[in-house]
Amino acid sequence: MSTPTLSHEGAARSPLRDAIDPEAVEGFEFFPINLDFPAELDGLYVESGGFSRDASGALRLEAGGALAFDGYFSALYERDLAEALGDRPLELRLELQGAGRVELWRRPSDGPARLAASEEVDAKNAFAVTRLPFALEPDDSARGRWWFALKADGDGLTLRAAAWTVRTRVLRAVRPEIVICTFRRETQVARNVSQLQAFLDAKAVDWGVTVVDNAGTLIRAPHWSQRVTLIAQRNVGGAGGFARGILEAMRAGRASHVLLMDDDAEIDCVSVLRMINLFRLDPRIDVFYGGAQLDVFEPQTLADAGAYWRPSDFEKVDPRLPPCDLASDAAKQALAAPSAINFNGWWFFGGAIDSFRRFGMPLPCFVHLDDVEYGVRVAQMGGKIVAPPGVAIWHEPYYAKLEGWFAYYNIRNELIRYCLQTETGVNPRRVLRRLRRRHRGFVLTQQYGAAALLTLAMQHFLRGPAVLLDDDPERLHREVMEVYKRHNGNASAVPLAECGPWRPARRLRGLGRLIGRLTFNGHLLPRGLLLSDIALFENRSAVHRNALHRFARWGHREAGSDRVLLFALDRGLFRACMGAMLRAEWGFAKKFRDVAGQWRASAPALRALETWEKFRF
16 A cells, blocks of 8 residues: 655645534533542642532532632633634533532633622522533733632532533534654553543544554553554654654544644543644644643642743743642732743644644654744744643653753754754854853763763764764664763662761852862862762752762652662763863864754755655654
């Protein structure tokens, strides 16, 4: 069977794009609210008041009780949904039994909350549907969020279903292809696929899942349906896995949309359904939707809600919101405020398959920053990335681990992205200053493996586009890992009880800080002047070089475990890393402008569908 030739220009429209559901006239539950949330996630759904559950799991309020559904997953944020919903009439739909009152509230991003509507409930003998109509605020500057509250009277009030609904006479039939790229996370991927299959079948969603296995170790579960496609290939990184999934979805011709998800995500099925519903409502092919990353270790904490990556700066990013407690009023108001983002991670990201045809394919950069470059590219080409609150997954946050071997890909790929996307021209001096600071930070914290990979990234970048277009990514990754291991022998992970004497690490000022600067945090001190105790940081995000001026060893607690990741000062590795950086700087300063021009000229080839069609997976 021949493989169809695909192109970005003039590609055939996806077969389900213009399908219309004649029955979808009103009451489409585009944002259903999950009422079966676990107790540890209460703050993401309800704000105040006590409740219990009946035998069926429905929420129960006793007489006199009150409960506000003003949480990350229960409130409706206007700003990110306004263009998809347009001027269609909206309703809050609840299934209630008992007696009491429903209140619909709205709060703008810069003002107090106001009661918008209310209705008495008198359904003593059976569940009844309560509908409260409303409309989005047309003035963008005044937009905010909607939520509802219940107040119970008489014998109490029971809530068994809730959803934000829209009246619409046109509802597109879609078939999303959920693409998961994995490498040796068999248990979690199998669980997620099984969970998605059961949930989407129960919701009568037309769906497909493609799992691209870069290790070839995942075994197909007997209960998976034919809607699940398992592709085993060699290790070509996350970029290669996602590209293969997108490419196969295009070739198969069944999918209207592609939804990308990480293999280690803890999924929220209702968020998946919400994104699919947005695909049904929004016909635009210049819009991609993304979901937030919540902290898997602190599940009510935001890790990443999207960001603005500055195209003309090297490694400069402005987060929409820093990590915070999503149950706090400050976080809710910040999410409702205006924001400009051009990045949402591919832990949960999707759009129409024609959108990927229009904006191109991910760079063949193995791993990391493929999603950053893609988001900036979309914005520069006139597209948009929307990350509506209430759509999210749980994922290991950035603070959970040090950069490690990812330093190579972070540095190399950001150098490439900067050359491709700067709007003000390249600035070699500024980039080199940033690289020196990064390298010094690695060395001063005894992360010699990451320091060595930074210089390797600089060298490989100077080879130009051939490093992505011609070099074998699997062989290149082996080289990266070999360099890292040779320079990372001073690192180890041990249980806290076995790591030896330690003291809490704290940043130093005055004389201690000066000693650290002059001696490269003890690398130039006589061994007898070094402290033998371990400087221990509470977690990875607390690590700071200004706390390590005389410590021969330091460590940080690993998130979600009782282990400590330890590093030991090594003068030989220090000298090797400093010498390599001096040599790398000379070549970088001399060749950067010419190589930057080569990278910029290669942008069409790096983003082309044809590049991936010829790729050896």
